Amino acid sequence: MPREIRLNAFDMNCVGHIQQGLWTHPRDQSTRFNELSYWTDYARRLEAGLFDGVFFADVVGVYDVLGGSADAALRGAVQVPVNDPTLLIPAMAAVTRHLGFGVTCNLVYEPPFLFARRMSTLDHLTGGRIGWNIVTGYLDSAARAAGIAGQVAHDDRYDLADEYMALVYKLWEGSWDDDAVLADRARGLYADPGRVRAVHHHGPQYRLDAMHLSAPSPQRTPVLYQAGSSTRGRRFAATHAECVFVNGQKKEAVREIVGDIRAQATAIGRAAEDVKVFLGATLIPGRTDAEAEEKFAEYRRHASSEAALVHAAASLGIDFSRFDPDEPIQAGGSQAIVSNIEAMARSAGPQWTRRKLLEQMVLGSRQAPWVGSAERLAEMLIGWSEETGVDGFNLSRTVVPECFDDVIALLVPALQERGAYKTAYREGTYREKLFGRARLPASHAAAAHRAAPAEAPA
Amino acid sequence: MPREIRLNAFDMNCVGHIQQGLWTHPRDQSTRFNELSYWTDYARRLEAGLFDGVFFADVVGVYDVLGGSADAALRGAVQVPVNDPTLLIPAMAAVTRHLGFGVTCNLVYEPPFLFARRMSTLDHLTGGRIGWNIVTGYLDSAARAAGIAGQVAHDDRYDLADEYMALVYKLWEGSWDDDAVLADRARGLYADPGRVRAVHHHGPQYRLDAMHLSAPSPQRTPVLYQAGSSTRGRRFAATHAECVFVNGQKKEAVREIVGDIRAQATAIGRAAEDVKVFLGATLIPGRTDAEAEEKFAEYRRHASSEAALVHAAASLGIDFSRFDPDEPIQAGGSQAIVSNIEAMARSAGPQWTRRKLLEQMVLGSRQAPWVGSAERLAEMLIGWSEETGVDGFNLSRTVVPECFDDVIALLVPALQERGAYKTAYREGTYREKLFGRARLPASHAAAAHRAAPAEAPA
Numbered sequence: 001m002p003r004e005i006r007l008n009a010f011d012m013n014c015v016g017h018i019q020q021g022l023w024t025h026p027r028d029q030s031t032r033f034n035e036l037s038y039w040t041d042y043a044r045r046l047e048a049g050l051f052d053g054v055f056f057a058d059v060v061g062v063y064d065v066l067g068g069s070a071d072a073a074l075r076g077a078v079q080v081p082v083n084d085p086t087l088l089i090p091a092m093a094a095v096t097r098h099l100g101f102g103v104t105c106n107l108v109y110e111p112p113f114l115f116a117r118r119m120s121t122l123d124h125l126t127g128g129r130i131g132w133n134i135v136t137g138y139l140d141s142a143a144r145a146a147g148i149a150g151q152v153a154h155d156d157r158y159d160l161a162d163e164y165m166a167l168v169y170k171l172w173e174g175s176w177d178d179d180a181v182l183a184d185r186a187r188g189l190y191a192d193p194g195r196v197r198a199v200h201h202h203g204p205q206y207r208l209d210a211m212h213l214s215a216p217s218p219q220r221t222p223v224l225y226q227a228g229s230s231t232r233g234r235r236f237a238a239t240h241a242e243c244v245f246v247n248g249q250k251k252e253a254v255r256e257i258v259g260d261i262r263a264q265a266t267a268i269g270r271a272a273e274d275v276k277v278f279l280g281a282t283l284i285p286g287r288t289d290a291e292a293e294e295k296f297a298e299y300r301r302h303a304s305s306e307a308a309l310v311h312a313a314a315s316l317g318i319d320f321s322r323f324d325p326d327e328p329i330q331a332g333g334s335q336a337i338v339s340n341i342e343a344m345a346r347s348a349g350p351q352w353t354r355r356k357l358l359e360q361m362v363l364g365s366r367q368a369p370w371v372g373s374a375e376r377l378a379e380m381l382i383g384w385s386e387e388t389g390v391d392g393f394n395l396s397r398t399v400v401p402e403c404f405d406d407v408i409a410l411l412v413p414a415l416q417e418r419g420a421y422k423t424a425y426r427e428g429t430y431r432e433k434l435f436g437r438a439r440l441p442a443s444h445a446a447a448a449h450r451a452a453p454a455e456a457p458a
Numbered sequence: 459m460p461r462e463i464r465l466n467a468f469d470m471n472c473v474g475h476i477q478q479g480l481w482t483h484p485r486d487q488s489t490r491f492n493e494l495s496y497w498t499d500y501a502r503r504l505e506a507g508l509f510d511g512v513f514f515a516d517v518v519g520v521y522d523v524l525g526g527s528a529d530a531a532l533r534g535a536v537q538v539p540v541n542d543p544t545l546l547i548p549a550m551a552a553v554t555r556h557l558g559f560g561v562t563c564n565l566v567y568e569p570p571f572l573f574a575r576r577m578s579t580l581d582h583l584t585g586g587r588i589g590w591n592i593v594t595g596y597l598d599s600a601a602r603a604a605g606i607a608g609q610v611a612h613d614d615r616y617d618l619a620d621e622y623m624a625l626v627y628k629l630w631e632g633s634w635d636d637d638a639v640l641a642d643r644a645r646g647l648y649a650d651p652g653r654v655r656a657v658h659h660h661g662p663q664y665r666l667d668a669m670h671l672s673a674p675s676p677q678r679t680p681v682l683y684q685a686g687s688s689t690r691g692r693r694f695a696a697t698h699a700e701c702v703f704v705n706g707q708k709k710e711a712v713r714e715i716v717g718d719i720r721a722q723a724t725a726i727g728r729a730a731e732d733v734k735v736f737l738g739a740t741l742i743p744g745r746t747d748a749e750a751e752e753k754f755a756e757y758r759r760h761a762s763s764e765a766a767l768v769h770a771a772a773s774l775g776i777d778f779s780r781f782d783p784d785e786p787i788q789a790g791g792s793q794a795i796v797s798n799i800e801a802m803a804r805s806a807g808p809q810w811t812r813r814k815l816l817e818q819m820v821l822g823s824r825q826a827p828w829v830g831s832a833e834r835l836a837e838m839l840i841g842w843s844e845e846t847g848v849d850g851f852n853l854s855r856t857v858v859p860e861c862f863d864d865v866i867a868l869l870v871p872a873l874q875e876r877g878a879y880k881t882a883y884r885e886g887t888y889r890e891k892l893f894g895r896a897r898l899p900a901s902h903a904a905a906a907h908r909a910a911p912a913e914a915p916a
Contacts, residue, residue, distance in 0.1 A: 013579070015648060024643040031641050034582035034675075036552045060572060062669060070651070070669065077648035081639075081673040083579040084572075090549040091583070094494045113603045114518060114542075114567055121471070121541040124492035125549070145571045145668030181539075183489050185482040188762060190473060190535035193528070210603030211520060211528065215539040217492075304646060 002382045002420040006392030006434075007412075008102065008278060009046055009404060012057040013085045015077035018396035019282060020311060020364035021304025023077055028302075028399045033083070036091050043092035045401060046099055049408030050422055052433065053100030054092070055133065055225070055245070055278075055394050056085035060106055061142030063314035067321045070141070073314075076307030086118065093126040100430035102131035102225050102243070107164045108157065109137070109146050113208055116171040119222050120214035128218025128429030128438065133225035134240065136161050139314065158232045163203045165240055169449040170199040172221045173440075175212035177451070191215070197451060218429050219438055221446050229257060238264030238275070239445050242435070245394055247280040249368060251387050254279060258389040270443045276391040276434060279384065282369040283395055284403075285410045289373045296363070296371045299398055303364035312357065312366055325355040367396065378414035385420075460840045460878040464850030464892075465870075466560065466736060467504055467862060470515040471543045473535035476854035477740060478769060478822035479762025481535055486760075486857045491541070494549050501550035503859060504557055507866030508880055510891065511558030512550070513591065513683070513703070513736075513852050514543035518564055519600030521772035525779045528599070531772075534765030544576065551584040558888035560589035560683050560701070565622045566615065567595070567604050571666055574629040577680050578672035586676025586887030586896065591683035592698065594619045597772065616690045621661045623698055627907035628657040630679045631898075633670035635909070649673070655909060677896055679904050681888050687715060696722030696733070697903050700893070703852055705738040707826060709845050712737060716847040728901045734849040734892060737842065740827040741853055742861075743868045747831045754821070754829045757856055761822035770815065770824055783813040825854065836872035843878075 015023045015030050023030045032038040046054060062080045064070040073080050089101045101122070105115065122130040136157040137143070180195035201208045226241035228234060237244050238261050248254040262272045284299065286292030313320050323329055328351055363369050370380055384390060397403050415421035426433045431440075440446045473481045473488050481488045490496040504512060520538045522528040531538050547559045559580070563573065580588040594615040595601070638653035659666045684699035686692060695702050696719050706712040720730040742757065744750030771778050781787055786809055821827050828838055842848060855861050873879035884891045889898075898904045 021646065023648070024646050026643065036548065036583050040552055060575075060671065062671070070654075074649040074651045074654055075647055080671065081634075081649070082671050083582060084576045087544070087548050087576065087579045087583060090494060090545050090547075091552040094498055094549040094552060109569060109572055111567060111569065111604060117518075118542045118545065121545045124541060125494050125545060141668060145666055146569060147665035176539075185484065188479065188482050189533055190481070191532040191539070193532045196528075196532055207605035208603055210599060213518065213520070213538065213540050 002418060003385050005381055005385055005415055005420045006052040008053045008055040008394045009051060010055050010394035010396045013088060014079050014082040016079060016307060018365045018367060019398050020076060020078055020307035022302050022364060022399055025302040025399045027402055030400050039088045039092050040095045042401060043096045043099055045404055047096045049412055050425060053102055055102040056104055058085050058104040060109055061139035061145055063310050064141050065317060065319050066310045066313035072310045076304055076310060078307050078310045089122055090125055093129060098425040100129050100131060102133050104133040104135055106135045106137045107161055112164055112167050112206060116168045117213045120217045123217035123219050123222055131223035131225050131430055158236050160205050163205050167201045167206050167208060169446040170201060171212040173446050174449045174451045175199050176216050178216055181215045219431050221440055223430050234261050235264060237261055243276045243278060245278050255388040278392045278394045279390045280367060281393045281395055282367050282398060283377055283407060284369050284371040285374045285377045285406050292371045292373060300363060305358045305361040308361040308364045320354045323354050326353050328353055374410035374414040377411055378418055382418060382420050460876060461843050463839055463843055463873055463878045464510040466510055466852045467512040468852035468854045469512060471546060472537050472540040474537060474765060476823045476825060477856050478534060478536055478765035480760050480822060480857055483760040483857045485860055488858050497546045497550050498553045500859060501554045501557055503862055505554045507870055508883060511560055513560040514562055516543050516562040517597060518567055519597035519603060521768050522599050523775060523777050524768045524771035530768045534762055534768060536765050536768045547580055548583055551587060556883040558587050558589060560591050562591040562593055564593045564595045565619055570622055570625050570664060574626045575671045578675045581675035581677050581680055589681035589683050589888055616694050618663050621663050625659045625664050625666060627904040628659060629670040631904050632907045632909045633657055634674050636674055639673045676887050677889050679898055692719050693722060695719055701734045701736060703736050712846040736850045736852045737848045738825060739851045739853055740825050741835055741865060742827050742829045743832045743835045743864050747834060750829045750831060758821060763816045763819040766819040766822045778812045781812050784811050786811060832868035832872040835869055836876055840876060840878050
């Protein structure tokens with residue numbers, strides 16, 4: 001019996017997310033991203049397909065590295081305009097019962113006290129179906145929007161993030177006891193003040209003296225996602241993340257990352273199975289290989305490699321417009337760029353050029369799609385899961401919503417026939433569905449911030 | 459023909475809002491505030507009653523003035539726990555078509571760049587039904603939660619607020635032209651970069667260099683609410699607010715405030731009718747006076763004057779526990795408290811005591827309810843509207859949701875019979891319904907931050 005495979009939709013509150021240019025396809029509906037009915041239909045669809053969740057990316061800046069301006073991003077709708085993803089969730093939760101919601105929030109720009117309340121509110125309103133993808137940002141344009149002159153150095157951002165996490169754990173896990181809310185009408189006693197306490201945090205970056213404004217939500221701390229693959233990012237993930245989102249085109253590289261994160265987690269006392277890993281993937285399933293290839297060919301005609309280059313330039317910090325098409329891309333200045341160049345070289349070969357990069361972007365992204373019959377793709381997912389140790393896949397959209405309809409109609413039954421996909425949702429919160437428990441375990445960093453419970457009820 | 463009267467529900471994402479203690483009533487459902495279905499039912503109900511909107515209050519601190527701790531607030535559920543109100547709106551908007559949403563956000567604690575995106579996202583998702591109640595906070599406990607040692611002085615907060623408003627106006631009104639989004643699939647051209655520009659704001663409090671992340675929403679700037687009644691607060695309201703929320707138990711006092719705000723608005727070039735004023739009110743209508751009085755008596759048995767004192771102490775900055783029941787309340791220290799005492803004296807008589815204050819709080823609040831037959835209350839609202847110049851009422855809840863059912867079943871028809879209440883919604887955005895136009899007029903402060911439109915289409 002193969003391991004269970006979990007599926008998330010990977011999306012964003014914008015037009016062009018990963019596969020650039022596909023919004024120009026006549027059947028694509030991503031330009032409806034400002035309509036609530038688009039998102040409520042979307043949620044119902046995913047729940048019908050027993051998706052574990054929808055994972056929302058976000059950026060709080062624009063892609064202005066290529067050519068030194070955001071013009072190309074605007075023309076191609078490359079993650080701009082981009083609206084707040086958290087505000088989609090209440091409407092999507094109201095029409096579903098099981099679907100989980102992972103949402104990206106950049107802690108650098110979110111004051112922790114109000115951010116913690118926002119997550120608790122979502123966890124309450126969704127009945128415990130919220131996850132948070134912890135990011136620390138990487139765009140200079142976002143820093144300028146927040147009035148910060150430049151980016152905090154990469155590793156310093158993770159130190160700031162560690163302090164931020166300690167603070168929100170105190171609010172989520174330590175401020176209110178589970179039995180603090182009595183809601184006793186007869187005695188007129190709503191909460192027991194002896195079971196609620198102020199958090200006092202006086203750190204190098206943050207200072208806070210306050211009780212959490214929200215009573216304990218079903219999960220308290222949201223399910224924690226993280227996507228860092230740098231050395232420092234993996235250490236952060238091993239400490240905090242319950243779900244890690246990785247990308248990679250080669251099994252060996254993915255297996256190495258998965259193994260390293262799990263090894264680091266177990267080294268600090270966590271169980272290996274307490275970290276689930278999701279691999280980014282783009283799927284084009286068909287009833288037959290030929291049908292899938294035909295669909296792929298049709299989609300390709302609407303993809304934009306130029307728009308994909310806008311995204312890649314911002315992600316890597318390299319202005320490709322400064323190189324001739326066949327000129328080898330050289331490491332320019334910063335340490336981060338040098339290491340990005342090395343990473344590119346690992347995946348694309350040591351001597352790569354703008355032309356080679358554009359040739360790789362067959363469907364508007366550096367991520368090549370997996371194309372084939374449902375049976376073939378089911379076997380691929382199972383093979384990847386077994387050989388790399390990943391627990392599931394974050395599926396980026398192509399032509400939406402038909403790309404999800406195809407997965408649900410074709411791939412899900414093929415996975416189910418192979419015993420690799422659930423046939424019904426488990427009951428309970430998002431964390432219960434993923435890990436069989438509503439709260440973080442004692443081995444997680446958050447547990448240190450729990451208060452000793454009060455002795456006796458009021 | 460009397461003037462049209464507009465009704466908002468006045469509520470909060472918490473248990474005890476204005477009328478304290480009524481959550482203990484067996485039919486009250488406010489303890490369900492964490493359930494989405496509570497709020498979606500609520501929205502459908504208000505829209506069936508042709509309410510103009512729901513107005514959400516918020517606080518980002520706790521009421522810890524009375525007795526120097528938040529214990530009494532916790533026991534009585536006096537606006538704690540309190541969850542984020544913005545997250546209720548997408549779910550409520552998804553099940554309605556006309557209902558407006560006014561939401562309180564404290565600009566002191568919200569970074570402007572992300573706040574502006576949040577409001578634009580809500581305006582997009584609701585189809586232009588969002589309003590923002592601008593507050594600058596007044597709780598020391600909120601300041602401590604944000605890591606600020608104490609409150610910014612009252613008038614300085616308004617200076618900060620004026621700068622904040624200039625900044626968000628630039629983002630909402632000036633960054634994207636109306637015709638910037640082309641969404642031209644054939645040309646693969648989503649937005650025209652020539653019609654989008656970065657905002658450069660370098661002020662004493664805020665610094666930002668970025669384009670707005672959201673394309674123009676139906677209203678751009680949300681409908682602006684404000685509730686300040688201090689001298690500086692009224693000046694701020696006269697400059698920025700389209701809707702002003704006032705409280706008052708005496709017609710002369712309310713007429714004076716309404717007249718003063720409108721006079722200040724016209725003095726700076728706005729039209730008097732561009733400022734709508736809503737009066738806070740608590741209504742208990744019945745089929746007859748006797749039925750209403752009976753309901754009132756039943757509700758009173760569940761009200762809590764002690765919990766109301768918690769709220770009053772925090773609002774006024776006076777720890778009433780330091781006075782004997784019959785000891786005259788004296789101005790203690792700060793200027794703010796002295797002026798609050800003066801305001802109390804105006805409404806409650808010059809020599810007031812804790813006992814007198816508690817006696818006034820007949821239904822868990824300093825705001826006395828209006829009790830009577832639907833006909834009597836309809837005449838009262840019409841009389842208040844005509845004699846004070848207010849345009850509508852923000853109705854605080856008593857026993858929820860039956861209090862709104864009663865207004866809809868009894869009072870609304872009585873107002874309609876008198877020609878003082880609409881019989882159908884107008885089409886269009888929240889601002890169109892209130893003012894007959896989707897955007898702020900040229901006479902409003904926001905208009906100065908609009909960009910000159912680009913010359914010719916791309």
